[in-house]
Amino acid sequence: MSHSFKQDCSRAPTSLRVQKINSPTLQVAVTVHIDDREIEVPVGTTILEAARQVGIHIPTLCFHEDLCVAGVCRICVVEVEGHRNLEAACAYPITAPITVRTHTRKVRMARRHILDLMLSEHYGECYACFRNNNCELQALAQEYGVDFFRFGHPEKPRYEIDRSSHSVIRDMDKCILCRRCVRTCIDLQEVGVLEVDKRSNQSKIITFGDKPLGDVICINCGQCINRCPxxxxxxxxxxxxxxxxxxxPSKHVVIQTAPSPRAGIGECFGLEPGVPLTFEMNTALKECGFDKVFDTNFAADLTIIEEGTELLLRLHKALVxxxxxxxLPQFTSCSPGWVKYLEHFYPEYIPNLSSAKSPQQMFGSVIKTYYAQLNDIDPQDIVTVALMPCSAKKFECNRPEMCDSGFKDIDYGLTTRELAQMISEAGIDLPAMPKSDFDDPFGTATGSGVIFGATGGVMEAALRSVIELVCGIKVEDLFEHADIIPVRGFEGIRFMELPIKKTGPVPELLAGLVDDWTWLEGATLKVAVAHGTANAKKVMDDIKAGGRCSECHFIEFMACPGGCLGGGGQPIPTSPAIREARAKAIYAEDAAYEIRKSHENPAITKIYGEFLTDGPGGLLSHKLLHTQYTPRGKYIV
Amino acid sequence: MLVSEREQLRGNIEAWVEQYGSNRSALIPVLEEVQRKYSHISEYVMQVVADILDIHPVEVSGVVSFYSFLGRKPKGRFIIRLCRTISCEMQGKDRVARQLENDLGILFGETTADGNFTLEWANCLGMCDQGPALLVNERIYTQVTPETVHDILEECRRTFGVYAPQLTEEYA
Structure with a gap:
């Protein structure tokens, strides 16, 4: 598994970039003694990595596995024999045999002072803080036995809390200047909202021009939230x-739950990452008082049909x-962070973006129209809540154009963390809940909807349907268990080519759109998958330059590293290993479904038969399920 | 700002980027040029520079705020920076400071109403053996006394008007 984020980071000074010598001829090992334990490591390994290999704990704060080394917080200082000063373990590449001591008096005193200094700037109202009990600073204070504020402690807040954004709230009183958010925003996501202003004791994390977060170019991905200590x-x-x-009591409150929160919510209740709690959560939500619990995967299946139809129509336009x-290439539009990224940085490519709404918004307009009609409820009394792994969904549901049902399609977007909070507030022990199914009329969806939560999932779901609807063959004939492995994984950008050898008859669902598929025979469908907006940027620049990506027909983009399962609303902390565990949970759930292809979902057939009678891409679906985008640009006045 | 001025500004920046290379290491030289010519770096400039160098405006803003010689706010045509470190302090920088404030009618950190002079403190100009030292734009004056302050300011004033050489040419 390759995480191509850290290596390409151009921002860290060369001296701080951890450089390993990977050439086998140059591979030199050095012997390190850490607290009387001996280990042989390749040249360039940091003291921190070496210590972790032998199971020695060195505290860290600014260090994060997803980010480049910064070495700014100094909490990881250790004593290196023969060195006058303490060295930061996370930023010290070993080049010669050394002896390291990790908990001498000098080290302990230094760490304690560093902590005391941080606390002297940190306005910590721990009881009233959402990170209470999940705060790295709090944990360190406990670990190092901080029992009084040696250098004082702020008594009053000094900054106004920035609540201007629909998605992210910034409270600079709690900032300890570790710069994880800066590295996340600039290196990992290439959005560049946050940076350090000024020097030394005047430094502060600011947005461009110190404007409110709602006024700057933020895509609301929330990756900074997941990495803030x-x-x-x-x-x-x-x-x-x-x-x-x-x-x-006059409100009919409906919640739809996305696939990723199920794979992550267990972490909020002390479970290991990667334990899905889908059906336990349904019971808990009912117990909390939600009237109906629906599966966003139904809307994901709907998205596949709409987006897939759109792709086929675009191909028809190009070829016939x-x-x-x-x-072309057509871009997916499920990730609201990615959509806003494109609107800001590549507005000229908006026509390439699929006009299909994201599953969340599709479900919102379906609930307030189709579902309201079916059950004879005034849509005015329906409150739609969406459980998402995402902070950008909060912005998306507040977009002014998202009112196609005549009402605000989705009233509130909840993150996984917030729902976990609600469940624990209701006194429910989630892992111990009995299992129950999703409510009708949308029922349990398909495996294709579930994998929307992982990077490559939308592409896999789309391919499964396109292969069957166009080629008239079973996906299982081409890929074992219908697992399209080439689009899975965590590599930043992945490509796949699918030659269409023969085509089948036009299925009933798509009848009326085209007469036959013969024009696709002999063509090769080229697709790509990118996750994290830094990779999206690479793809977009490649398209601009006319490279390999510009030859693709369909590209899946997800704003967050790892896809939705690594979203900005998921439980904290995050790391490559945690995201991998969540992905495993999602793919395992997909494999367990009986129906694993979107077009086979009976609820989909039903809605096109009863409600969206003019079929995918028809007038009504265009009114309810499609949207338009705003070119935003990147200049701020 | 006039649209035509903006276009001219953009053209200038593009020319400087051409000169220093279009990668992130060209950032500081380009910002120095902007600072020299326009005496401040506006938010618009930051965004243009970021756009051309393919970095983020907030990174440019971070660099501008990090260095004292780059600034966001317009300053006077002549920026007088008086050294406040210990050698100059011991050789009578306070009297020089008072003379500067009296002659210009402003305090340190301020700019005269006509936009000609700005007074600032500097930390060590490397002239500790010849203190008190001060810097007028990029020219250093050493062993300054309250009497010579007057001459220095007069010298600045004489470079105004039609005979004034372009700042960029004089101090490049």
Whole structure:
């Protein structure tokens, strides 16, 4: 598994970039003694890595596995024999045999002082902080036995809390300047919202021009929230409004749950990463007072049909109608962070973006129209809540154009963390809940919907349907268990080519769109998958330059590293290993489904038969399930 | 700002990027050029520079705020920076400072109403053996006394008007 984020980081000074010598001829090993333990490591390994290999704990704070080395917090200092000063273990590449001591008096005193200095700047109202009990600073203070504030402690808040963004709230009083958010935003995501302003004791993390977060170019991905060691960054929490709606008997409160939160929510209840709690969560949600619990995967299946139809129509335009400039490759539009990224940085490519809404928004408009009609409920009294692994979904549901049902399609977006909070507030022990199924009329969806949560999942789901609908063969004939392995994994950008040898008859669902598929015979469908906006940037620049990506027909983008399962609303902390465990849970759930292809979902057939009668891409689906985008640009006045 | 001025500004930046190379290491030389010519680096400039160098505006803003000789706010045509470190302090920098404040009618950190002079403190100009030292834009004056302050300011004033050489040419 390759995590191509750290290596390409251009920002860290060369001296701080951890450089390993990978050439076998140059591979030199050095012997290191750490606290009387001996280990042989390749040249360039940091003291921290070496210590972890032999099981010695060195505390860290600014260090994060996803990010480049910064070496700014100094909490990981150790004594290296023969060195006058203490060295930061995370930023010291071993080049010669050394002897390291990790807990001498000098080291302990230094760490304690560093902590005391941080606390002298940290306005910590631990009881009223959402990171209470999950705060790295709090944990360190406990670990090092901080029992008084040696250098004082702020008594009053000094900064105004920035609540301007729909998604992310910044409270600079809790910031300890570890710069993880800066490295996340600039290196990992290539968005560049946050940076350090000024020097030394005047330094502060600011946005461009110190403007409110809502006014700068932020894509709301929330990756900074997941990596902040304290509570300086958090998501905009609507739980109070959701509770109020639940408590209001005149309101019919409906929740839809996305696939990724199920794979992650267990972590909030002390379980290992990668334990899915899908059906336990259904019971818990009912117990909390939600009237209906639906599966976003139904809408994911709907998205596949709509987006897939759109792709086929674009291909038809290019191949049959000989359109000189078809908007190809088509980009997925499920990730609201990615959509906003494109609107800001590549507005000229908006025509390439699929006009299909994200599953969350599709479900919102379906609930307030189709579901309301079916059950004879006034849509005005329906409150739609979406459980998402995502902070950008909060922005998305507040987009002014997302009111196609005549009402606000989705009223509130909840993150996994916020729901875990609600469940524990209701006194429910989630892992111990009995299992129950999703509510009708949307029922349990397909495996294709579930894998939307992992990078490559949307592509895999789309391919499964396209292969069957166009080629008229079973996916299982081409890929074992219908697992399309080439699009899976965590590599930053992945490609796949699918030659279409023969085509089948046009299925009933798509009848009326085209007469036959013969025009696709002999063509090769080229697709690509990118996750994390830094990789998205690479793909977009490649398309601009006319490289390999520009030859693709369909590209899946997800704003967060790892896809939705690594989203900005998922439980904290995050790391490559945690994301991998969540992905395993998602793929295991997919494998357990009986129906694993979107077009085979009976609820989909039903909705196209009863409600969206003019079929995929028809007028009504365009009204309810499609949207348009805003070119935003990147200049701020 | 006039649209035509903006276009001109953009053209200038593009020319400087051409000169120093279009990668992130060109950032500081380009910002220095902007600072020299326009005496400040506006938010618009930061965004243009970031756009051309393919970095983020907030990174440019971080660099501008890090270095004292780069600034966001317009400053006077002549920026007078008086050294405040210990050698200059011991050789009478306070009297020089008072003379500067009296002559210009402003305090340190301020700019005269006509936009000609800005007074600032500097930390060690490397002239500890010849203190008190001060810097006028990029020219150093040593062994400054309250009497010579007057001459220095007069010298600055004489470079105004039609005979004033372009700042960029004089101090490049």
């Amino acid at each position: 304290t509570g300086a960054l958090r998501a905009n929490d609507p739980t109070d409004e959701v509770w109020a709606a639940i408590d209001d 109608e000989q359109d000189a400039a078809p908007a």
